[in-house]
Amino acid sequence: MNFTILIVDDEKNIREGLGHSLEMDGYQIELAEDGKTGWNLINEREIDLVIADLKMPGMSGGELLKKVSSAYPTIPVIILTGHGTIESAVEAMRNGAFDFVTKPVNLDRLSLLVKRALSNRELVLQHRNLQEEVDRLKRQRSSGRIIGKSQQMQKILQMVEQVAPTKASVLITGESGVGKELVADALHELSNRKEKPYIKVHCAALAESLLESELFGHEKGAFTGAVALKRGRFELAHRGTIFLDEIGEINQQVQVKILRVLQDKKFERVGGEKTQEVDVRIISATNRDLKEEIEKGGFREDLFYRLNVVNIHVPPLRERKEDIPLLVSEFLKEFSEENQKEIAGINPKARLALHNYHWPGNIRELRNCIESAVVMAKGKIITYEDLPPNVASGSDADYIKLDVGSSLEDAEREIIRATLHHENGNKSRTAEILGIGRKTLHRKIQEYQLER
Numbered sequence: 001m002n003f004t005i006l007i008v009d010d011e012k013n014i015r016e017g018l019g020h021s022l023e024m025d026g027y028q029i030e031l032a033e034d035g036k037t038g039w040n041l042i043n044e045r046e047i048d049l050v051i052a053d054l055k056m057p058g059m060s061g062g063e064l065l066k067k068v069s070s071a072y073p074t075i076p077v078i079i080l081t082g083h084g085t086i087e088s089a090v091e092a093m094r095n096g097a098f099d100f101v102t103k104p105v106n107l108d109r110l111s112l113l114v115k116r117a118l119s120n121r122e123l124v125l126q127h128r129n130l131q132e133e134v135d136r137l138k139r140q141r142s143s144g145r146i147i148g149k150s151q152q153m154q155k156i157l158q159m160v161e162q163v164a165p166t167k168a169s170v171l172i173t174g175e176s177g178v179g180k181e182l183v184a185d186a187l188h189e190l191s192n193r194k195e196k197p198y199i200k201v202h203c204a205a206l207a208e209s210l211l212e213s214e215l216f217g218h219e220k221g222a223f224t225g226a227v228a229l230k231r232g233r234f235e236l237a238h239r240g241t242i243f244l245d246e247i248g249e250i251n252q253q254v255q256v257k258i259l260r261v262l263q264d265k266k267f268e269r270v271g272g273e274k275t276q277e278v279d280v281r282i283i284s285a286t287n288r289d290l291k292e293e294i295e296k297g298g299f300r301e302d303l304f305y306r307l308n309v310v311n312i313h314v315p316p317l318r319e320r321k322e323d324i325p326l327l328v329s330e331f332l333k334e335f336s337e338e339n340q341k342e343i344a345g346i347n348p349k350a351r352l353a354l355h356n357y358h359w360p361g362n363i364r365e366l367r368n369c370i371e372s373a374v375v376m377a378k379g380k381i382i383t384y385e386d387l388p389p390n391v392a393s394g395s396d397a398d399y400i401k402l403d404v405g406s407s408l409e410d411a412e413r414e415i416i417r418a419t420l421h422h423e424n425g426n427k428s429r430t431a432e433i434l435g436i437g438r439k440t441l442h443r444k445i446q447e448y449q450l451e452r
């Protein structure tokens with residue numbers, strides 16, 4: 001990237017000296033002899049960094065700093081001060097200066113600062129671009145809260161928009177934390193039932209004995225403790241949508257009753273004779289393999305087909321890593337607001353770690369990880385050290401990436417290297433995990449020069 005640095009100083013020698021030195025570092029240079037001229041240049045040209053003397057006739061560096069910080073908050077400003085004016089330097093920092101350098105200027109230090117400020121600016125801009133992309137995607141799609149630009153997610157969003165207005169039962173499948181509930185919410189939101197009730201039932205959270213009366217209600221005196229008539233969730237969802245989360249957890253008796261609602265829209269309250277009729281759209285979700293449950297006899301096949309008129313499968317995060325940067329950017333925004341911290345970006349090493357990690361807990365885990373990183377962050381940029389330890393170390397240890405076209409030899413070396421690393425160099429454990437003898441392992445370590 002080609003950066004342009006504006007140097008504002010009323011002393012010609014300093015202005016040109018610094019300009020020359022930074023030009024040698026490969027930057028484009030603009031010079032101005034006072035704040036006003038500098039400010040005009042900032043408005044006219046593309047300036048990436050400002051170095052300004054604090055004391056100048058006319059508009060001072062301090063005033064210029066204030067203007068830049070409020071109008072162009074992503075442009076870093078480095079302040080130059082004379083000896084003995086530390087107080088004003090401190091004030092400059094308070095007003096948003098990136099850093100300050102005392103005169104006579106140590107060119108090495110300045111060069112280092114400039115480098116740091118510019119890489120900081122790049123991260124900030126990167127983060128801003130991502131946020132703009134998230135906003136654009138949100139505006140394009142009516143299913144607003146679901147973020148994702150991967151092909152898989154685009155397909156899911158398209159499907160959601162297509163089936164939402166119908167009454168078809170939808171079964172949402174996918175690992176824990178992939179966003180099944182968000183998909184269910186969107187299906188209701190985008191349907192013509194959206195003004196009507198949306199009732200969620202977390203089937204696994206309710207005791208088996210309670211689930212039936214929760215779903216279908218009970219008559220007064222149906223069982224001990226049933227002191228009054230209670231309407232069930234199906235009744236409450238009349239004309240709206242019911243979301244049965246963790247549908248794989250329900251028992252046979254309840255399965256039969258749900259099947260009847262699906263087929264005839266009819267049911268009875270627990271302990272009741274009178275048949276109730278409801279008009280309810282059923283959306284269900286599970287992270288279990290229901291086909292397998294059917295084979296084992298735990299789940300009714302006829303119910304499965306009724307629930308699964310449309311199947312939406314949400315793939316795990318590790319299969320759609322293109323979505324990670326957008327999600328990270330969204331969660332950074334959410335949690336910096338919540339924690340009242342100004343997090344402006346994430347550094348390349350941390351970004352890479354997030355990319356390499358295999359996310360067994362999917363988006364929920366990513367969200368928690370970013371929340372924790374925001375809380376831990378000491379500066380405005382999330383670093384590798386701010387990430388939870390399991391994510392940071394898991395990113396390079398638990399996961400091997402091989403390009404198609406690698407040789408078996410490459411694969412063997414990678415597996416040995418990664419396992420050794422994961423076991424902190426413990427060779428007995430490594431040999432055991434890999435299922436080879438210690439001697440063989442030794443030989444291979446030497447062969448592949450894996451000894452560090």
Ligand SMILES: Nc1ncnc2c1ncn2[C@@H]1O[C@H](COP(=O)(O)OP(=O)(O)OP(=O)(O)O)[C@@H](O)[C@H]1O
Nearest residue numbers: 145146147175176177178179180181182287363364
């Ligand atoms: N595409 C996405 N965009 C933004 N946030 C998402 C996305 N997918 C999931 N999330 C967030 O991740 C968290 C987990 O999502 P959700 O509860 O929908 O997962 P789930 O598949 O229902 O998980 P479980 O099977 O454990 O119930 C939520 O905080 C949700 O808001």
Ligand SMILES: [Mg+2]
Nearest residue numbers: 177180181245
């Ligand atoms: Mg869920």
